[in-house]
Amino acid sequence: MWARELAVSAPGKVILHGEHAVVLGKVALAVALDLRTFLRLRPGAEGRLSVSLPGVGVRRSWDTPGLRALWGRIAADFDESKSPSVEELDALREFTGIAAGASAPDSLATLAFLYMCLAISSKYGDVPSVDIVVWSELPTGAGLGSSAAYAVCLAAALLMVCGAISCPLQEGESTARWTEEELALINSWAFRGERVIHGNPSGVDNAVGTWGGALRYQAGKITPLKRVPTLRILLTNTKVPRSTKVLVAGVKEKILKFPAIMNPVLDSIDAISQECQSVLETMPANPSPEHYPVLEEFFDINQHHLNVLGVGHPSLDRLCQVTASHRLHSKLTGAGGGGCGITLLPPDTSPLAVEAAKEDLCACGFECWETKIGAPGVTLHSCSSLSARVLHGLAQS
């Protein structure tokens, strides 16, 4: 029986280069953002599992014996190496009253929660009587990896409750992290959660959510970058909603339709990621303005490639035009089709120019903010150590 009240958090991410191509085995460079998703875990009423997801308007509670029986029925030969099967997901949908094929944020979030909870508890323990709330500083569906941060928080909390990983927080400590081996287990279960939400994720987002920092990712191989200079980045949310799942499926279709045309584009994106990695690793910790033109050219070229893959959007074109009018270079980040773009801010950009660019972007109806990159990965917190700002999100739930 779980007896402690604790919180887990995981960061969102920015993909510098390699989105979409990474799904097809190419290299991506990604960094953790200082915006996080939080999960509060508390002992629940005996025999009840409750979840509240205020960001997507979900508040549900189930009898644990009913859930145990459901999983026994639908997943007698559950194979964790395989993608969640259509039958498993359909049975979970039917149980929760989610319409077949529903892809609204609340449906996908509930499905991913139940799938992860039942698969983890049947493998490592029993369906726990706990009360879980998940809330986020990240916008959902905007390219900043909210789905992965959600899946990483769920994986860590559920694995800990079921005893598959330790509870590393000692009395009196405010935060703690898990061992490398435990992080690898969290990452692998978060990937399964992402599969429920995305269909065919590359795994880069959950890797950043788990390990944080800055990393190179290719076909499941995670390599922390040797050295990452301090880069100033402006993040702009066009607020145009889109679904990662639909965009990833669209790219696949285009590649199947025109392989000879599209494969060279993927190879070029791969080359940009690799070149960018070597440039970043040889830059000084605090780069001077002359280091930026090459990074800016990589942004411009990749933005064109992403348009060719079909994941651009008029709102993202507008974002790039507005920043270009201030001599700044931008590209989309994440799945595209709307969502967020990133803009490089070289150190010689005057504060006035940054302010003017922000004003023009806001005048388009976009939201923008400067961000720090390289935040820590999944973390365990004592609830009393969470800041008032973080608790404000919980209070709204």
Ligand SMILES: Nc1ncnc2c1ncn2[C@@H]1O[C@H](COP(=O)(O)OP(=O)(O)O)[C@@H](O)[C@H]1O
């Ligand atoms: N805090 C959260 N609470 C519940 N579900 C979430 C949360 N954050 C993300 N999700 C799930 O992730 C989905 C968004 O994932 P996705 O389309 O990949 O966009 P992104 O990962 O770029 O934000 C949402 O529709 C929802 O199902």
Ligand SMILES: C[C@@](O)(CCOP(=O)(O)O)CC(=O)O
């Ligand atoms: C498009 C993709 O490369 C990144 C998707 O990121 P997001 O879900 O839009 O934050 C897909 C993936 O890597 O799984």
Ligand SMILES: [Mg+2]
């Ligand atoms: Mg996502």
